[in-house]
Amino acid sequence: xxxxxxxGNPNKDNQGFNEYVEKLSEALTSQSHSVRTLQLKDMDIRxxxxxxxxxxxxxxxxxxxxxxxxxxxxxYINSDLVLFASPIxxxxxxxxxxxxxxxxxxxxxxxxxIIQEETHHPARYxxxxxxxxxxxxxxxxxxxxxxxxxxxxxxxxxxxxxTLCFTKLTSEPIEEVINEINxx
Amino acid sequence: xxxxxxxxSPRGKGGNTKLYLDHFLRGFEASEGNxxxxxxxxxxxxxxxxxxxxREAENVIIAFPLYCDAMPAMVKTFIESLKPLCGQKDxxxxxxxxxxxxxxxxxxxxxxxxxxxxxSRLGCNYIGTIxxxxxxxxNEMPKSFNKPFTMFYKLGQIFGKTGEFDTELLRKVAxxxxxxxxxxxxxxxxxKTKIGTKYWDDRLKANGAYKKRFDKPYTREV
Numbered sequence: 001x002x003x004x005x006x007x008g009n010p011n012k013d014n015q016g017f018n019e020y021v022e023k024l025s026e027a028l029t030s031q032s033h034s035v036r037t038l039q040l041k042d043m044d045i046r047x048x049x050x051x052x053x054x055x056x057x058x059x060x061x062x063x064x065x066x067x068x069x070x071x072x073x074x075x076y077i078n079s080d081l082v083l084f085a086s087p088i089x090x091x092x093x094x095x096x097x098x099x100x101x102x103x104x105x106x107x108x109x110x111x112x113x114i115i116q117e118e119t120h121h122p123a124r125y126x127x128x129x130x131x132x133x134x135x136x137x138x139x140x141x142x143x144x145x146x147x148x149x150x151x152x153x154x155x156x157x158x159x160x161x162x163t164l165c166f167t168k169l170t171s172e173p174i175e176e177v178i179n180e181i182n183x184x
Numbered sequence: 185x186x187x188x189x190x191x192x193s194p195r196g197k198g199g200n201t202k203l204y205l206d207h208f209l210r211g212f213e214a215s216e217g218n219x220x221x222x223x224x225x226x227x228x229x230x231x232x233x234x235x236x237x238x239r240e241a242e243n244v245i246i247a248f249p250l251y252c253d254a255m256p257a258m259v260k261t262f263i264e265s266l267k268p269l270c271g272q273k274d275x276x277x278x279x280x281x282x283x284x285x286x287x288x289x290x291x292x293x294x295x296x297x298x299x300x301x302x303x304s305r306l307g308c309n310y311i312g313t314i315x316x317x318x319x320x321x322x323n324e325m326p327k328s329f330n331k332p333f334t335m336f337y338k339l340g341q342i343f344g345k346t347g348e349f350d351t352e353l354l355r356k357v358a359x360x361x362x363x364x365x366x367x368x369x370x371x372x373x374x375x376k377t378k379i380g381t382k383y384w385d386d387r388l389k390a391n392g393a394y395k396k397r398f399d400k401p402y403t404r405e406v
Contacts, residue, residue, distance in 0.1 A: 047258050048251065049229065050194040056387040060401045076404045090267055091301055095260035102251050110384040112375045114368055119286050122375075125400055140270070140305075148301060152294045155253035168404070 001182070003028060004079040004129070005037040006072065006096025008086035009029065009136075012041070017136050019087055020170045024134075028175055028181065036075055043068035045099045054106025058184055060124055061106055069103040079129040081165075081184060084153065087136040091145045092152075105162065120159055129162040130184055136170040185344060187212060187220040188241035188276070191246030192259035196226040200322040201247050202239065204283055207333045208245075208314075211340025212383050217346045225258050235265050241276040243347065249319075250284035256293055263302065271307045279311030287318040289358040299393060302356070312349040314339060315358045321383070332357060 005025060006056025009017045018039075025035045046065045064068060076082055084101075086093035106123035107128070133144060133153050152169040157164040166180040189209065189270070205222075212218055223234055225248075238244060248259045249385035269275055271314075278301045283291050292315040303310035322329045335357040342350045363371065374380035388394040 017215035047226075048256070049226070050199060050249070050251075050256075052387075056384060057391045057393055060399045061394045074402045074404075078404045090260075090263050091305055092254070092260060092298060093264075094252055095257045095264055098252075098254065098260050102257055105252070105363055107402070111381050112371065114372045115360065115376070117368060118288060118291065119363070119371060124398070125403065144301065148298050150293070151255050152298065155291070155294050165357075167275060173212070 001033050001079045001080045002078065002183070003033050003035045003083065004075040005035065005083045005085055005134075006040060006097060006100065007037055008040050008084065008094045010041055010094050010096040011087065014087060014136075015051070017085075017170060020136075020174070021134070023072045024174050024177055031178065031182070033181070036149055037150050038072060038075060040072075040096050042098065043071070045069045045072065045103065048100055048105070049101035052110070055110035059110075060107070062103060069100050072100040072161055073104055073107060076104060076129060077125055081132060081181060083132045083134055083166075083181075085134040088141040088145055088149065090137060091141065092149055093133075093135070101156065104160070115161075118158070120150060131160070131162050131164045132180065133155045133164060133166065133178075134168040136171065185212075185215070185347065186216055186241075186245060186274075187243045187245060188237050189216070189220055189222045190237075190244065190262065191222065192225040192227050192262070194249075194251070194255060194256050194258055196224045198323070199249065200319045201281070201283055203277050203322050203326065203329070203333070204281060204316060204319075204336050205245075205247050207225070207336035208281065208340035208343075211337035211342075212344040215344040216339050219355065225262050228258060228261065231262070231295065234262055238266060239274070243310075244276045244278045245281060245311075246278070247281035247283075249284070250282055250292055250295060253291070254298070255282075256392050266306060270287055270305055271305070273331050275306055275308045275348065277309040278306065279343075280313040282313060283316040283318070283319045285318070285320040288360060288362050289315050289317055290361045292317060293361075295317055311343070314349060314354060317359060374396045 011130040028035045042049045109124045113122040149180045154164040168177045193201035296313045339353050388397050
Protein backbone atom coordinates (compact mmCIF):
# COMPACT_ATOMS: atom_id res chain seq x y z
CA UNK A 1 0.00 0.00 0.00
CA UNK A 2 1.17 3.52 -0.74
CA UNK A 3 1.18 5.45 2.54
CA UNK A 4 1.86 9.11 3.28
CA UNK A 5 2.45 10.17 6.87
CA UNK A 6 1.93 13.86 7.59
CA UNK A 7 4.01 14.52 10.68
CA GLY A 8 2.50 17.60 12.31
CA ASN A 9 4.77 17.71 15.35
CA PRO A 10 5.78 21.37 15.69
CA ASN A 11 8.02 20.90 18.72
CA LYS A 12 11.66 20.01 18.07
CA ASP A 13 12.09 19.12 21.76
CA ASN A 14 9.49 16.38 21.40
CA GLN A 15 11.79 13.89 19.70
CA GLY A 16 9.87 10.94 21.15
CA PHE A 17 7.01 11.59 18.77
CA ASN A 18 9.27 11.81 15.72
CA GLU A 19 11.03 8.59 16.74
CA TYR A 20 7.68 6.79 17.00
CA VAL A 21 6.73 7.99 13.50
CA GLU A 22 10.13 6.97 12.16
CA LYS A 23 9.91 3.47 13.67
CA LEU A 24 6.39 3.07 12.34
CA SER A 25 7.54 4.10 8.88
CA GLU A 26 10.46 1.64 8.98
CA ALA A 27 8.24 -1.22 10.15
CA LEU A 28 5.68 -0.51 7.42
CA THR A 29 8.41 -0.35 4.80
CA SER A 30 9.75 -3.72 5.96
CA GLN A 31 6.27 -5.12 5.28
CA SER A 32 6.62 -3.88 1.71
CA HIS A 33 4.42 -0.84 2.05
CA SER A 34 5.65 2.22 0.21
CA VAL A 35 5.90 4.94 2.87
CA ARG A 36 6.71 8.61 2.57
CA THR A 37 6.81 10.83 5.65
CA LEU A 38 6.42 14.57 5.19
CA GLN A 39 7.95 16.55 8.06
CA LEU A 40 5.61 19.52 7.97
CA LYS A 41 7.85 21.46 10.34
CA ASP A 42 10.57 21.61 7.68
CA MET A 43 8.20 22.63 4.90
CA ASP A 44 7.01 26.05 3.79
CA ILE A 45 3.22 25.82 3.99
CA ARG A 46 1.20 29.02 4.27
CA UNK A 47 -2.21 29.50 5.80
CA UNK A 48 -5.22 29.15 3.54
CA UNK A 49 -6.60 32.68 3.05
CA UNK A 50 -10.01 31.54 1.80
CA UNK A 51 -9.71 33.05 -1.70
CA UNK A 52 -11.34 29.99 -3.37
CA UNK A 53 -8.92 30.40 -6.29
CA UNK A 54 -8.45 26.60 -6.22
CA UNK A 55 -12.15 26.41 -7.12
CA UNK A 56 -12.59 29.19 -9.65
CA UNK A 57 -9.27 30.60 -10.90
CA UNK A 58 -6.84 27.69 -11.30
CA UNK A 59 -9.16 24.71 -10.74
CA UNK A 60 -7.51 22.11 -8.53
CA UNK A 61 -4.48 24.24 -7.76
CA UNK A 62 -3.86 27.00 -5.22
CA UNK A 63 -3.80 30.34 -7.01
CA UNK A 64 -2.28 32.23 -4.10
CA UNK A 65 0.84 30.46 -2.83
CA UNK A 66 3.16 28.19 -4.84
CA UNK A 67 4.62 26.66 -1.68
CA UNK A 68 5.27 23.15 -0.32
CA UNK A 69 1.53 22.50 0.03
CA UNK A 70 1.79 21.34 -3.61
CA UNK A 71 3.99 18.48 -2.43
CA UNK A 72 1.39 17.56 0.21
CA UNK A 73 -1.44 17.55 -2.37
CA UNK A 74 0.56 15.44 -4.78
CA UNK A 75 1.45 12.82 -2.15
CA TYR A 76 -2.03 12.91 -0.62
CA ILE A 77 -4.07 12.28 -3.74
CA ASN A 78 -1.71 9.56 -4.98
CA SER A 79 -1.75 7.58 -1.70
CA ASP A 80 -3.92 4.69 -0.59
CA LEU A 81 -3.68 5.84 3.01
CA VAL A 82 -2.80 9.18 4.59
CA LEU A 83 -1.86 9.07 8.26
CA PHE A 84 -2.35 12.36 10.09
CA ALA A 85 0.15 12.39 12.96
CA SER A 86 0.25 15.02 15.69
CA PRO A 87 0.72 15.54 19.40
CA ILE A 88 -2.46 16.84 21.03
CA UNK A 89 -2.05 20.56 21.64
CA UNK A 90 -4.83 22.46 23.40
CA UNK A 91 -7.17 19.57 22.75
CA UNK A 92 -6.64 19.26 19.01
CA UNK A 93 -4.02 18.35 16.43
CA UNK A 94 -1.45 21.04 15.72
CA UNK A 95 -2.04 24.17 13.65
CA UNK A 96 0.96 22.91 11.67
CA UNK A 97 -1.08 19.89 10.54
CA UNK A 98 -4.27 21.89 9.99
CA UNK A 99 -2.57 24.21 7.48
CA UNK A 100 -2.00 21.69 4.64
CA UNK A 101 -5.40 20.05 5.25
CA UNK A 102 -7.12 23.35 4.43
CA UNK A 103 -4.91 23.86 1.43
CA UNK A 104 -6.24 20.54 0.09
CA UNK A 105 -9.63 22.07 -0.71
CA UNK A 106 -8.85 22.13 -4.44
CA UNK A 107 -8.73 18.33 -4.42
CA UNK A 108 -12.53 18.68 -4.50
CA UNK A 109 -14.84 20.33 -7.00
CA UNK A 110 -16.53 23.60 -6.01
CA UNK A 111 -20.05 22.35 -6.66
CA UNK A 112 -22.43 20.63 -4.23
CA UNK A 113 -23.31 16.97 -3.80
CA ILE A 114 -25.41 14.97 -1.37
CA ILE A 115 -23.22 12.46 0.42
CA GLN A 116 -24.48 10.44 3.40
CA GLU A 117 -27.62 12.62 3.36
CA GLU A 118 -25.59 15.81 3.81
CA THR A 119 -24.28 18.56 1.54
CA HIS A 120 -20.62 18.23 0.57
CA HIS A 121 -18.37 18.90 -2.41
CA PRO A 122 -18.17 16.38 -5.26
CA ALA A 123 -14.96 14.52 -6.03
CA ARG A 124 -12.49 16.04 -8.48
CA TYR A 125 -10.36 12.88 -8.61
CA UNK A 126 -11.33 9.27 -9.25
CA UNK A 127 -9.85 8.02 -6.02
CA UNK A 128 -9.08 9.43 -2.58
CA UNK A 129 -6.90 7.96 0.15
CA UNK A 130 -8.35 6.40 3.27
CA UNK A 131 -7.38 8.23 6.45
CA UNK A 132 -5.84 7.29 9.79
CA UNK A 133 -5.07 9.37 12.85
CA UNK A 134 -2.07 9.03 15.16
CA UNK A 135 -2.16 11.16 18.31
CA UNK A 136 0.09 11.73 21.27
CA UNK A 137 -1.66 12.31 24.56
CA UNK A 138 0.00 14.46 27.20
CA UNK A 139 -0.69 15.62 30.76
CA UNK A 140 -3.11 18.18 29.35
CA UNK A 141 -5.31 15.74 27.37
CA UNK A 142 -7.80 12.99 28.21
CA UNK A 143 -9.94 10.36 26.48
CA UNK A 144 -12.64 12.91 25.72
CA UNK A 145 -10.13 15.00 23.76
CA UNK A 146 -9.17 11.96 21.70
CA UNK A 147 -12.85 11.30 21.01
CA UNK A 148 -13.52 14.93 20.00
CA UNK A 149 -10.51 15.01 17.64
CA UNK A 150 -11.40 11.63 16.19
CA UNK A 151 -14.98 12.74 15.53
CA UNK A 152 -13.81 15.93 13.82
CA UNK A 153 -11.46 13.97 11.55
CA UNK A 154 -14.25 11.50 10.85
CA UNK A 155 -16.21 14.50 9.58
CA UNK A 156 -13.28 15.72 7.50
CA UNK A 157 -13.02 12.23 5.99
CA UNK A 158 -16.61 12.49 4.71
CA UNK A 159 -15.73 15.78 3.02
CA UNK A 160 -12.70 14.21 1.37
CA UNK A 161 -14.52 11.11 0.10
CA UNK A 162 -12.84 8.78 2.57
CA THR A 163 -13.27 6.97 5.85
CA LEU A 164 -11.32 7.61 9.02
CA CYS A 165 -10.23 4.00 9.47
CA PHE A 166 -8.64 4.29 12.91
CA THR A 167 -7.37 6.57 15.66
CA LYS A 168 -4.31 5.32 17.56
CA LEU A 169 -2.15 6.78 20.31
CA THR A 170 1.64 6.80 20.49
CA SER A 171 1.26 5.19 23.92
CA GLU A 172 0.17 2.05 22.06
CA PRO A 173 2.65 -0.40 20.50
CA ILE A 174 3.62 0.30 16.90
CA GLU A 175 2.40 -3.20 15.99
CA GLU A 176 -1.17 -2.14 16.78
CA VAL A 177 -0.98 0.76 14.33
CA ILE A 178 0.42 -1.60 11.71
CA ASN A 179 -2.40 -4.07 12.39
CA GLU A 180 -4.94 -1.33 11.80
CA ILE A 181 -3.25 -0.38 8.54
CA ASN A 182 -3.06 -3.96 7.34
CA UNK A 183 -6.79 -4.35 8.02
CA UNK A 184 -7.69 -1.59 5.53
CA UNK B 185 -19.89 45.53 29.57
CA UNK B 186 -16.46 45.30 27.94
CA UNK B 187 -16.00 42.82 25.12
CA UNK B 188 -12.93 41.66 23.23
CA UNK B 189 -13.63 40.19 19.81
CA UNK B 190 -11.36 38.06 17.67
CA UNK B 191 -12.40 37.70 14.05
CA UNK B 192 -10.79 34.42 12.99
CA SER B 193 -11.73 34.57 9.32
CA PRO B 194 -8.78 33.95 6.99
CA ARG B 195 -10.54 36.41 4.68
CA GLY B 196 -10.52 39.03 7.43
CA LYS B 197 -12.56 42.10 6.58
CA GLY B 198 -13.67 40.55 3.27
CA GLY B 199 -15.31 37.48 4.79
CA ASN B 200 -18.83 36.48 5.79
CA THR B 201 -17.81 36.18 9.44
CA LYS B 202 -17.48 39.97 9.56
CA LEU B 203 -21.03 40.44 8.26
CA TYR B 204 -22.53 38.38 11.09
CA LEU B 205 -20.20 39.95 13.65
CA ASP B 206 -21.13 43.48 12.54
CA HIS B 207 -24.79 42.83 13.30
CA PHE B 208 -24.03 41.07 16.57
CA LEU B 209 -21.85 43.99 17.68
CA ARG B 210 -24.40 46.63 16.70
CA GLY B 211 -26.88 44.81 18.92
CA PHE B 212 -24.29 44.58 21.67
CA GLU B 213 -23.62 48.31 21.50
CA ALA B 214 -27.32 49.11 21.89
CA SER B 215 -26.89 48.91 25.66
CA GLU B 216 -25.41 52.07 27.05
CA GLY B 217 -21.83 51.78 28.28
CA ASN B 218 -21.06 48.65 26.28
CA UNK B 219 -17.76 48.85 24.41
CA UNK B 220 -15.67 46.41 22.44
CA UNK B 221 -12.28 46.06 20.82
CA UNK B 222 -11.73 43.91 17.78
CA UNK B 223 -8.74 42.09 16.32
CA UNK B 224 -8.35 40.17 13.06
CA UNK B 225 -6.53 36.89 13.52
CA UNK B 226 -5.48 36.88 9.86
CA UNK B 227 -2.90 39.49 10.86
CA UNK B 228 -0.89 36.46 11.89
CA UNK B 229 2.19 38.41 12.92
CA UNK B 230 0.31 40.05 15.80
CA UNK B 231 0.18 36.96 18.06
CA UNK B 232 1.71 38.82 21.03
CA UNK B 233 -0.90 41.54 20.77
CA UNK B 234 -3.73 38.98 20.55
CA UNK B 235 -2.48 37.20 23.67
CA UNK B 236 -2.21 40.49 25.55
CA UNK B 237 -5.76 41.42 24.54
CA UNK B 238 -7.02 38.04 25.77
CA ARG B 239 -5.16 38.42 29.07
CA GLU B 240 -6.80 41.80 29.70
CA ALA B 241 -10.27 40.81 28.50
CA GLU B 242 -13.39 40.43 30.63
CA ASN B 243 -15.50 38.81 27.90
CA VAL B 244 -14.23 37.27 24.69
CA ILE B 245 -15.97 36.29 21.46
CA ILE B 246 -14.03 34.30 18.88
CA ALA B 247 -15.76 34.13 15.49
CA PHE B 248 -14.66 32.03 12.53
CA PRO B 249 -15.80 30.10 9.45
CA LEU B 250 -15.78 26.30 9.48
CA TYR B 251 -12.69 25.16 7.53
CA CYS B 252 -12.50 21.43 6.82
CA ASP B 253 -14.76 20.63 9.78
CA ALA B 254 -12.71 22.59 12.31
CA MET B 255 -11.42 26.04 13.19
CA PRO B 256 -9.11 27.54 10.55
CA ALA B 257 -5.39 26.92 11.16
CA MET B 258 -5.01 30.62 11.96
CA VAL B 259 -7.48 30.25 14.81
CA LYS B 260 -5.73 27.09 16.04
CA THR B 261 -2.43 29.01 16.12
CA PHE B 262 -4.10 31.61 18.33
CA ILE B 263 -5.59 28.90 20.57
CA GLU B 264 -2.14 27.32 20.96
CA SER B 265 -0.79 30.68 22.10
CA LEU B 266 -3.32 30.67 24.96
CA LYS B 267 -1.75 27.58 26.53
CA PRO B 268 0.05 29.51 29.32
CA LEU B 269 -3.34 30.86 30.46
CA CYS B 270 -4.90 27.43 31.13
CA GLY B 271 -6.42 27.31 34.57
CA GLN B 272 -5.56 30.90 35.50
CA LYS B 273 -8.09 32.41 37.85
CA ASP B 274 -9.01 35.65 36.12
CA UNK B 275 -9.60 34.31 32.61
CA UNK B 276 -12.45 35.97 30.68
CA UNK B 277 -15.84 34.51 29.85
CA UNK B 278 -15.70 33.10 26.35
CA UNK B 279 -18.19 32.55 23.53
CA UNK B 280 -17.91 31.59 19.88
CA UNK B 281 -19.54 32.22 16.54
CA UNK B 282 -19.05 29.53 13.88
CA UNK B 283 -20.45 30.05 10.40
CA UNK B 284 -20.10 28.39 7.04
CA UNK B 285 -21.67 27.54 3.71
CA UNK B 286 -22.97 24.03 4.46
CA UNK B 287 -26.61 24.49 5.44
CA UNK B 288 -27.17 21.81 8.09
CA UNK B 289 -26.27 22.79 11.68
CA UNK B 290 -25.16 19.22 12.32
CA UNK B 291 -21.91 19.89 10.47
CA UNK B 292 -20.93 22.52 13.05
CA UNK B 293 -21.75 20.56 16.20
CA UNK B 294 -18.45 18.68 16.30
CA UNK B 295 -16.31 21.82 16.49
CA UNK B 296 -18.84 23.22 18.96
CA UNK B 297 -18.09 20.32 21.28
CA UNK B 298 -14.38 21.13 20.94
CA UNK B 299 -15.00 24.79 21.76
CA UNK B 300 -16.98 23.96 24.88
CA UNK B 301 -14.13 21.75 26.08
CA UNK B 302 -11.66 24.51 25.18
CA UNK B 303 -13.48 26.90 27.51
CA SER B 304 -13.23 24.43 30.37
CA ARG B 305 -9.58 23.71 29.53
CA LEU B 306 -8.82 27.42 29.83
CA GLY B 307 -10.95 27.73 32.95
CA CYS B 308 -13.18 30.27 31.21
CA ASN B 309 -16.89 30.62 31.82
CA TYR B 310 -18.47 29.27 28.61
CA ILE B 311 -21.05 31.64 27.15
CA GLY B 312 -21.92 29.30 24.28
CA THR B 313 -21.50 28.94 20.53
CA ILE B 314 -23.63 30.58 17.86
CA UNK B 315 -23.83 28.22 14.89
CA UNK B 316 -24.90 29.57 11.51
CA UNK B 317 -24.80 27.57 8.29
CA UNK B 318 -26.00 28.41 4.79
CA UNK B 319 -23.83 31.53 4.57
CA UNK B 320 -23.22 31.03 0.87
CA UNK B 321 -23.52 34.38 -0.88
CA UNK B 322 -23.87 36.55 2.24
CA ASN B 323 -21.27 38.90 0.81
CA GLU B 324 -22.77 39.04 -2.68
CA MET B 325 -26.45 39.14 -1.72
CA PRO B 326 -26.62 40.75 1.74
CA LYS B 327 -30.30 41.65 1.30
CA SER B 328 -31.36 38.01 1.28
CA PHE B 329 -29.63 37.63 4.63
CA ASN B 330 -31.77 40.19 6.45
CA LYS B 331 -33.42 37.53 8.60
CA PRO B 332 -30.27 35.93 10.02
CA PHE B 333 -28.64 39.35 10.34
CA THR B 334 -31.59 40.50 12.47
CA MET B 335 -31.17 37.41 14.63
CA PHE B 336 -27.49 38.21 15.10
CA TYR B 337 -28.43 41.75 16.10
CA LYS B 338 -30.85 40.38 18.70
CA LEU B 339 -28.32 37.84 19.95
CA GLY B 340 -25.85 40.71 20.40
CA GLN B 341 -28.46 42.90 22.04
CA ILE B 342 -29.44 40.25 24.60
CA PHE B 343 -25.81 39.32 25.18
CA GLY B 344 -25.07 43.00 25.79
CA LYS B 345 -27.68 43.07 28.54
CA THR B 346 -27.34 39.65 30.15
CA GLY B 347 -23.89 38.34 29.20
CA GLU B 348 -25.61 35.27 27.76
CA PHE B 349 -26.66 33.86 24.39
CA ASP B 350 -30.44 33.49 24.14
CA THR B 351 -31.16 29.75 23.86
CA GLU B 352 -34.23 30.14 21.68
CA LEU B 353 -32.40 32.44 19.24
CA LEU B 354 -29.44 30.05 19.13
CA ARG B 355 -31.77 27.31 17.98
CA LYS B 356 -33.51 29.54 15.45
CA VAL B 357 -30.39 31.00 13.89
CA ALA B 358 -28.83 27.53 13.54
CA UNK B 359 -31.74 26.32 11.40
CA UNK B 360 -32.37 22.61 10.83
CA UNK B 361 -29.81 20.17 12.21
CA UNK B 362 -30.16 17.98 9.13
CA UNK B 363 -31.88 18.49 5.79
CA UNK B 364 -35.36 17.02 5.51
CA UNK B 365 -36.05 14.28 2.95
CA UNK B 366 -37.76 16.86 0.77
CA UNK B 367 -34.86 19.29 0.95
CA UNK B 368 -32.40 16.48 0.20
CA UNK B 369 -34.42 15.58 -2.90
CA UNK B 370 -34.47 19.22 -4.01
CA UNK B 371 -30.72 19.67 -3.45
CA UNK B 372 -29.96 16.38 -5.20
CA UNK B 373 -31.94 17.58 -8.19
CA UNK B 374 -30.54 21.12 -8.22
CA UNK B 375 -26.92 20.00 -7.98
CA LYS B 376 -27.40 18.17 -11.27
CA THR B 377 -28.77 21.20 -13.07
CA LYS B 378 -27.34 24.47 -14.36
CA ILE B 379 -29.10 26.25 -11.48
CA GLY B 380 -27.10 24.28 -8.95
CA THR B 381 -23.76 24.93 -10.63
CA LYS B 382 -24.46 28.51 -11.72
CA TYR B 383 -22.72 30.28 -8.84
CA TRP B 384 -19.37 28.58 -9.44
CA ASP B 385 -19.73 28.38 -13.23
CA ASP B 386 -20.22 32.16 -13.41
CA ARG B 387 -17.12 32.73 -11.36
CA LEU B 388 -15.13 30.19 -13.40
CA LYS B 389 -16.23 31.89 -16.62
CA ALA B 390 -15.39 35.35 -15.29
CA ASN B 391 -11.89 34.07 -14.53
CA GLY B 392 -11.53 32.38 -17.92
CA ALA B 393 -11.19 29.03 -16.14
CA TYR B 394 -14.48 27.34 -17.05
CA LYS B 395 -12.93 24.88 -19.50
CA LYS B 396 -10.46 23.79 -16.85
CA ARG B 397 -13.09 23.27 -14.16
CA PHE B 398 -12.62 19.49 -14.01
CA ASP B 399 -8.80 19.58 -14.19
CA LYS B 400 -6.87 17.07 -12.08
CA PRO B 401 -3.47 18.74 -11.81
CA TYR B 402 -2.09 16.19 -9.35
CA THR B 403 -2.82 13.00 -11.22
CA ARG B 404 0.49 11.21 -11.46
CA GLU B 405 1.51 10.35 -14.99
CA VAL B 406 1.64 6.60 -15.36
